[in-house]
Amino acid sequence: MAPRRILPTDLPPGSPLARRLAALGSSGRVTVEHDGSPVAAVEGEPLAVSLLAAGQLTLARSVKYHRPRGAMCLRGDCDGCLVRVDGVPNVMSCQTPARAGMVAQSQNAFPTAGIDVLRVTDWFFPRHLDHHHLLVQFGGALNRTMQVFARRMAGLGTLPDAIASFPRSESLDVDALVVGAGSSGVACANALARGGARVLLVDEREGPGGMRRDDPMDDRAYPGCDPAVTVRYGAGAVATYDDETLVIHEGRGVTVRARARVFATGARESVGVFSQSDVPGVFTARAFALALCHGVLAGERVALVGDGLFARSIAATLGDRVTHSPGAAVVEALGGRAVKGAKLREGGREWTVKCDALVVDGELGAAYELAGQAGASVLWSDGRQCFVPESDAEGATSREGVYVAGSLRWGRIDHDARARDGAAVGARALRDLRGEGR
Template structure:
């Protein structure tokens, strides 16, 4: 293999897939960090996650499935699936896609025999291609049932219990109180926190990631349109919002404070005598927060897609690919098939090209047509668009090698025409659905809205839900566009301040101003999105 020396960095590691010369993003790689994976030393850089460092070293298989021991790889990139769970320093089932590397860390794969790449137990997948019916298969003869159970328990499941600890002191449960808790540190959550704090509300801002920013952090080079009709890159917009968070409240009289908790997951919301009890999980302990109001701005999830072998390493969401190449500077693959023809998938395509990834084609089941302006950058590289096609299956043993495309008739049935495309990466960019797990826990009314991707909380024009004191903003409210998400966050934060009776008439007047801007934003949306937003907006909520 050719050894390439990045400027001033010395000789590049054999098999290293890091991006050293990116046209728009500068990756800061300072201190090297060494850890072991299954006994082998891996070298990463401070700030990388375990998954990013392993992926950069050439590893594609991260785990094996529970029953059939099928290979699993880097899929979501943000800790929302179980594909990357490993044993870390003796702790089983740790999601390594969000875990930063540490010097001397011991990482081990799970649920494989004898190794992760060559798992002999995968023979189960080949012997039972249509699945195992435990209810019928392992009940006779009766005297062998205990033997069956011992066998199944030995080879199924994920991981082994941690080593027994002689003395263990459970961490003390933390307690906090807040006037407003904002869950989610993306554009909507940041705007909600800033407006509420500037109105005099003490805000607790919670995010599950190590840094604030959401999609702005994973798409730093993308051009976003702000509510002032200005265009800014993701990094510029993030810098501006973080500046606002830092300045919000301050020492001025009548201003609130913003307390930020990172690496913290909101795992439950409970009603408590008019207040809300929010349970937070931190790396150290559980924190119980008594809060009067909550803005849920947890964003959205990538839409999955069904096709044969869609669990093979190399199939990943657009978010996962963006985290690798834009945040950690690691190439997600060499040749990609992008599933989806839409604004976000085209932007993803440009980011893949910037990262040095060849794009084999774009695929979409609909008959979508792309404008000449949007296609220009791809036409120059002769990248085809396959509308009225679907991915029927992907081929490969431990990693994607080819994607099989099937042509579709007007009624959606397969015409019989197929084409095999060589690739090692399939990016799912079919749109997003609201992340409404927390709002479902509160008892808010939801509605299935296909135009917005799935179940979406009902809310009024000021983003109040059907449960008093609970507000939604951004992707959680079905507003996927960054400009709209920011406006919805500002309105939600000001609505919370007004309902708390803090700030007098000022937050109310400011809220009306942002509502007018949101109406202008809504008037310029496409008809499908307008219909979806209209379905979730009600006159009275509580």
């Protein structure tokens, strides 16, 4: 069955998700357009979630062979949800709030991403195409013909309908910039502000909470920021140079100069490596949980793999609606245009489950890029199987004035532990700003 919206009455009375969805009941209903068809949406929810609720699993096509792709992460970390929105190409629909009258179109596909005749390569070459060997073997004429064809098939999107205009950039000078408004980022910003520092806290999402915003078993109020903290939500830090960081907020470029920069950018979820991991219907556990928090069930027959925070929350929320294999590994996702099953392995045993959503709580990769740009040394962690910024016990890195906090440095730790770590890192940064050192 296709994904669908769920109501509080579909859940056990008094459950955290039921309370969340009851609060969403007052949100405005709007209509957006996708490939010429009207789609019902909730104002402000991610456009990708609106399309998912309408049964649109396939939102994009791969660049080269036009294979179907879907919204796998809902975090802006993959390209499975790229669409053209209001004439602007390559918009991440998972990061774009739905609003009335919005027009979304498939790109890199004909006629739509759902039915793309440009996928003919796979039909004509079922054992895959070695185009380099083919072009050399048959010479110049075929080479020239294929180049014309390839130019039409490849690429992502076409030029915008209109030349965009952007507001004038601005510059800000602060004592400390904190990137990330999850548990650790908010605690860090509060510690700095309460010590008298001028603090700017930015986050690309529309409010605080970080991972807690996507946990269907967590409906507690998020910790608030001290009134002395300047906060900008919907503001993504995209690059950092020397002591300056570029933040994009409401289409405006903001150059932030700070004596201390704290990166509480968290971690990225992954489904891991297995055959057909990119088929529509494969989700990270956090993506599936995020959709649930917006009242969208991304599958009726759910195969859930892993034992992390989000896997446990999904299992507790949906109960016997999911087949949970906490200790298994995925060998292969089954299906062509969408997931129809999965082959799993645990110990020496392999088995197959039928499903229309394969949800994997895989390894966390540290979102270290900004800290690395800022000058922090980055090392490979065998334990976490990813690159991690090198830091001391209080979050200070090899670059003076650059700090890391929360799950960026520790990986899987709970909300309270992240908050404690953020407060400790903020206290260290404050001492350094005052010239007190350790």
